Amino acid sequence: MTRTRTAAVAVTVALSALDGYDVLSLSFAAPAIVADWNVGKAALGMLLSIGLVGMAAGSLLLGPVADRIGRRRLVIINLLLMATGMFASAFAGSLFELGACRLVTGVGIGSMVAVINPLAAEFANNRRRPLAMALMTIGYPAGGLAGGLLAAALIEVEGWRAVFLAGGLASIVMLPVVLAFLPESPHYLLGKGGLREKRQLSAMLEHLGVGQERDFAAAPPDAHMGYSGVFARGQLGRTVQVTALNLFFVIPVYYVLSWLPQLVADAGFAPSQASLTGAMVNLAGIAGGLALGYAASTARLLPLTALVMAGTGIVVALIGIAPASLPLFMAGAILCGFLLFAGMAGLYAVLATSFPAQARASGVGFVIGAGRAGSAAAPALAGWLFAAGLGTGMVSAIFGIFALAASCVLASIIATNRRRTATD
Numbered sequence: 001m002t003r004t005r006t007a008a009v010a011v012t013v014a015l016s017a018l019d020g021y022d023v024l025s026l027s028f029a030a031p032a033i034v035a036d037w038n039v040g041k042a043a044l045g046m047l048l049s050i051g052l053v054g055m056a057a058g059s060l061l062l063g064p065v066a067d068r069i070g071r072r073r074l075v076i077i078n079l080l081l082m083a084t085g086m087f088a089s090a091f092a093g094s095l096f097e098l099g100a101c102r103l104v105t106g107v108g109i110g111s112m113v114a115v116i117n118p119l120a121a122e123f124a125n126n127r128r129r130p131l132a133m134a135l136m137t138i139g140y141p142a143g144g145l146a147g148g149l150l151a152a153a154l155i156e157v158e159g160w161r162a163v164f165l166a167g168g169l170a171s172i173v174m175l176p177v178v179l180a181f182l183p184e185s186p187h188y189l190l191g192k193g194g195l196r197e198k199r200q201l202s203a204m205l206e207h208l209g210v211g212q213e214r215d216f217a218a219a220p221p222d223a224h225m226g227y228s229g230v231f232a233r234g235q236l237g238r239t240v241q242v243t244a245l246n247l248f249f250v251i252p253v254y255y256v257l258s259w260l261p262q263l264v265a266d267a268g269f270a271p272s273q274a275s276l277t278g279a280m281v282n283l284a285g286i287a288g289g290l291a292l293g294y295a296a297s298t299a300r301l302l303p304l305t306a307l308v309m310a311g312t313g314i315v316v317a318l319i320g321i322a323p324a325s326l327p328l329f330m331a332g333a334i335l336c337g338f339l340l341f342a343g344m345a346g347l348y349a350v351l352a353t354s355f356p357a358q359a360r361a362s363g364v365g366f367v368i369g370a371g372r373a374g375s376a377a378a379p380a381l382a383g384w385l386f387a388a389g390l391g392t393g394m395v396s397a398i399f400g401i402f403a404l405a406a407s408c409v410l411a412s413i414i415a416t417n418r419r420r421t422a423t424d
Helices: 005-037 041-069 071-090 093-121 130-159 161-181 186-192 195-208 237-264 271-295 301-319 324-350 358-385 391-421
Strands: none
Touching: 005 041, 005 071, 005 093, 005 130, 005 161, 005 237, 005 271, 041 093, 041 237, 041 358, 071 358, 093 130, 093 324, 093 358, 130 161, 130 186, 130 271, 130 324, 130 391, 237 271, 237 301, 237 358, 237 391, 271 301, 271 324, 271 391, 301 324, 324 358, 324 391, 358 391
16 A cells, blocks of 8 residues: 555545535534524435435435546545535525525535546455445544534534535535545556546555555456446346345434434433434544454454345444433444444445446446435435424334344345356
């Protein structure tokens, strides 16, 4: 791992942290917005979901664009979209306007996630790739932790609009960082095959270090396969499996991340205490992602991830029946955050190795986009269930079942891998 490669991975971690802040900013600001605008639970659920709808659109529609215009260029476009959406959110005058702003922000975030995952995998060498993927994954809860702590402070002093202003400024700050330290994808340059791209790749390989040529062996002629590679005959089965895995697991993830601060506020605690509880989920998530990344070097990754996902389902259900005690909420948030993001770290490691390099951005974009479509429904579904009169215990149990289903899907992937190994 040369300095150039380490810096590139570090930038993807920082971009993941920015994604975490921007996605969760509304969840942290929600208790104050509810108090300010007198928003009902069903309407709040729809507002929490609209950003995830944008994320689904960004992953599905813009993810494949990275395989054609370059991943670095799309990262820059995403940062501009995120900055625009966050700044506009700070000046929204109605629920409709805020929803529209969150939609724009979500498009940038969804496309960003689809791009930085394969970039982190590309710039890490074979030995450090699992660690790089874990670090990139825990960037998300790190951003969420910063968002929760910052929101708790800003809301008390400046109000909820300052939370979005801070996110917009962070997006602008990341632009020169990307331009300076994030090279274009070597696989993209190799696949383009033009004279200019060959010169860029040659210069890049000098900086990336000895042995990098081995990591970027010649790509096949159809270097930009796009969705044709994602749904190819020999790839379709794995695409369906990892899509279902991602879909089932992100639904309870976004239920917890979107609704936990509001559930704490509904129990009678102040908005700042609710934001702090949400921050604890992300603080524990950093530890969970690191722990799984470390354990993956000594234990089998897939069975470990399946176990973590099953544990997530149980803990999500238990949170719903916890008494209205702030220490208990904090403890539940810490345990749940540890498992949630450990599971996400394992999930992203699976995604990064599930598609050929020529269709990796398209494949990851499709899987994440499909998951976003499902997770976008999670906050709205929870809001509808609460409005229909279901208690927190029942609603949490419903979402916990999805995590258990994800564990079962991963078990089927493990079985498929064993059958292929035995056949080979």
